Amino acid sequence: PPSGNQFRSRRVYGKCVAAPASAEKLSTPDPKDHSTYNAADNVMPHPGLRATASSPEAGGKDKSYWLMQPIYSKEYVESVEPHHQVPKAFFEKAGYYGVQAMRSLFDVATGYGHQMTEERWLRRILFLETVAGVPGFVAGMLRHMRSLRSMKRDRGWIHTLLEEAENERMHLLTFLQFREPGPLMRGTVLLGQGVFLNFYLLAYTISPRTCHSFVGYLEEEAVKTYTRCIKDLDAGLIPQWEKKALPEIAIKYWQLSPDATMRDLLLAVRADEACHSHVNHAFSHMKPSEENPFLPGTVHVP
Amino acid sequence: PPSGNQFRSRRVYGKCVAAPASAEKLSTPDPKDHSTYNAADNVMPHPGLRATASSPEAGGKDKSYWLMQPIYSKEYVESVEPHHQVPKAFFEKAGYYGVQAMRSLFDVATGYGHQMTEERWLRRILFLETVAGVPGFVAGMLRHMRSLRSMKRDRGWIHTLLEEAENERMHLLTFLQFREPGPLMRGTVLLGQGVFLNFYLLAYTISPRTCHSFVGYLEEEAVKTYTRCIKDLDAGLIPQWEKKALPEIAIKYWQLSPDATMRDLLLAVRADEACHSHVNHAFSHMKPSEENPFLPGTVHVP
Numbered sequence: 001p002p003s004g005n006q007f008r009s010r011r012v013y014g015k016c017v018a019a020p021a022s023a024e025k026l027s028t029p030d031p032k033d034h035s036t037y038n039a040a041d042n043v044m045p046h047p048g049l050r051a052t053a054s055s056p057e058a059g060g061k062d063k064s065y066w067l068m069q070p071i072y073s074k075e076y077v078e079s080v081e082p083h084h085q086v087p088k089a090f091f092e093k094a095g096y097y098g099v100q101a102m103r104s105l106f107d108v109a110t111g112y113g114h115q116m117t118e119e120r121w122l123r124r125i126l127f128l129e130t131v132a133g134v135p136g137f138v139a140g141m142l143r144h145m146r147s148l149r150s151m152k153r154d155r156g157w158i159h160t161l162l163e164e165a166e167n168e169r170m171h172l173l174t175f176l177q178f179r180e181p182g183p184l185m186r187g188t189v190l191l192g193q194g195v196f197l198n199f200y201l202l203a204y205t206i207s208p209r210t211c212h213s214f215v216g217y218l219e220e221e222a223v224k225t226y227t228r229c230i231k232d233l234d235a236g237l238i239p240q241w242e243k244k245a246l247p248e249i250a251i252k253y254w255q256l257s258p259d260a261t262m263r264d265l266l267l268a269v270r271a272d273e274a275c276h277s278h279v280n281h282a283f284s285h286m287k288p289s290e291e292n293p294f295l296p297g298t299v300h301v302p
Numbered sequence: 303p304p305s306g307n308q309f310r311s312r313r314v315y316g317k318c319v320a321a322p323a324s325a326e327k328l329s330t331p332d333p334k335d336h337s338t339y340n341a342a343d344n345v346m347p348h349p350g351l352r353a354t355a356s357s358p359e360a361g362g363k364d365k366s367y368w369l370m371q372p373i374y375s376k377e378y379v380e381s382v383e384p385h386h387q388v389p390k391a392f393f394e395k396a397g398y399y400g401v402q403a404m405r406s407l408f409d410v411a412t413g414y415g416h417q418m419t420e421e422r423w424l425r426r427i428l429f430l431e432t433v434a435g436v437p438g439f440v441a442g443m444l445r446h447m448r449s450l451r452s453m454k455r456d457r458g459w460i461h462t463l464l465e466e467a468e469n470e471r472m473h474l475l476t477f478l479q480f481r482e483p484g485p486l487m488r489g490t491v492l493l494g495q496g497v498f499l500n501f502y503l504l505a506y507t508i509s510p511r512t513c514h515s516f517v518g519y520l521e522e523e524a525v526k527t528y529t530r531c532i533k534d535l536d537a538g539l540i541p542q543w544e545k546k547a548l549p550e551i552a553i554k555y556w557q558l559s560p561d562a563t564m565r566d567l568l569l570a571v572r573a574d575e576a577c578h579s580h581v582n583h584a585f586s587h588m589k590p591s592e593e594n595p596f597l598p599g600t601v602h603v604p
């Protein structure tokens with residue numbers, strides 16, 4: 001894996017400072033030398049710290065910041081398959097054709113076609129995942145701000161939306177371990193985010209329903225893409241991935257076995273995408289004031 | 303408590319759908335009648351659902367969406383007191399004077415002075431809390447987007463920033479149970495958010511360090527305000543709050559005893575603010591690429 005993206009173990013894990021605050025301790029020794037200000041020395045973990053899937057309380061593993069961890073069974077991930085919700089309402093048609101237009105653009109930009117090499121797969125996946133992390137966080141922020149200014153409760157949507165955004169960012173960080181993007185790709189990603197972020201902010205302000213439908217269909221495409229990728233791998237078309245070891249970050253996040261393969265990773269990612277599609281289709285049919293029916297950590301599609 | 307802000311228990315808690323996906327099930331019966339589309343029927347909780355402080359796995363209580371729950375001991379909340387970090391670096395001075403300017407504006411707008419009535423306290427607190435929820439979420443989103451486009455890990459900041467934003471929103475939702483804001487207040491909040499949100503987005507893009515310092519000092523003011531409020535209450539100046547019952551949402555969030563008083567609530571909120579101040583002062587002295595030293599759920603100031 002390229003350096004700079006490595007999964008580093010936490011430095012200050014479990015550090016406890018029992019003494020109460022003193023003005024002395026909080027003040028910085030030298031305001032210009034930030035490296036000597038050891039924030040960790042001023043931190044005490046909360047005594048009622050809750051257990052998460054990766055916390056020491058729950059099995060002696062690293063404490064993590066993940067909002068949720070999607071942990072699947074082999075049977076479940078194998079059972080996931082492309083699914084299509086026929087667009088009926090107007091907002092569904094808008095979402096569907098929006099995705100089709102964007103997909104054509106994407107196919108050209110990433111060189112998607114019959115002949116896919118390892119390099120092309122990675123280029124496509126990396127591009128997709130830099131975009132995929134945008135909608136969930138934007139929607140979460142807009143709902144947070146709306147809750148503040150309208151002084152009404154959110155009813156649980158924000159957490160699920162942020163889980164989605166984080167999950168997509170984990171896809172990106174995982175696949176980055178297989179390829180260090182060049183300057184051309186970085187430039188395109190920069191430009192792409194600038195356009196898409198502003199577009200989505202505006203679109204979600206105007207019609208959250210249409211935006212959720214859009215993401216629902218976008219994720220249908222993602223499930224299709226990963227399904228084809230798995231088939232190509234099984235057909236021996238991506239020989240480089242057949243014996244590839246998985247990066248630590250992926251093994252930790254999906255709690256895969258240390259000898260898990262690229263195929264296991266693709267299966268897990270596909271299952272994530274199926275979940276996003278399902279959740280967003282469901283959200284698109286709900287009023288923004290309705291209660292979120294998805295529990296935190298929900299990742300299995302019915 | 304005013305209707306519309308009530309803490310409703312979750313409708314679909316623990317609902318399990320074991321059958322695998324079928325196209326039939328996901329399609330909407332009638333795209334125009336959104337109320338008949340029961341998203342809950344399509345949801346299955348993740349089998350590895352983690353336990354949170356309020357989950358059934360952790361004590362038979364409601365499943366919640368909270369990123370963290372600040373649960374304090376009586377001794378700890380009583381020990382919190384106003385704290386001032388002397389501004390030394392330029393970004394600290396910018397943050398400090400920014401807060402002083404904003405505070406003067408606020409004092410006039412909310413009628414803060416020697417003679418504080420229950421109504422005035424609520425007006426001030428509600429105003430403060432609609433603004434206080436903005437910085438954490440904005441910073442979290444900007445770091446998320448930066449991670450996506452620069453293809454680098456976040457190193458744990460986002461979670462802590464979102465915890466802060468959610469915590470502030472919980473302050474707002476709690477105090478709203480004591481006062482239904484009128485149209486004048488709603489209008490001011492709307493306008494205030496429009497200005498502050500855009501300002502903060504821009505400012506954080508330019509200098510995250512200065513923004514964290516700004517929040518550090520803003521929260522110092524919040525600790526001062528709540529400290530005075532507690533003193534006023536103790537001195538018998540807010541008689542309406544002496545026997546006020548706490549709303550369910552507050553008792554659940556801070557895990558207070560059912561007979562907890564307004565004083566207990568103010569103590570808990572003040573402890574939250576002290577935590578925000580400490581965390582943001584610490585962040586202001588770190589490089590954005592440094593690892594977050596605060597564990598998830600950290601709320602105790604050293």
Ligand SMILES: [Fe+2]
Nearest residue numbers: 129132168171
């Ligand atoms: Fe993804």
Ligand SMILES: [Fe+2]
Nearest residue numbers: 132219273276
């Ligand atoms: Fe996705």
Ligand SMILES: [Fe+2]
Nearest residue numbers: 431434470473
């Ligand atoms: Fe607050």
Ligand SMILES: [Fe+2]
Nearest residue numbers: 434521575578
């Ligand atoms: Fe605060």
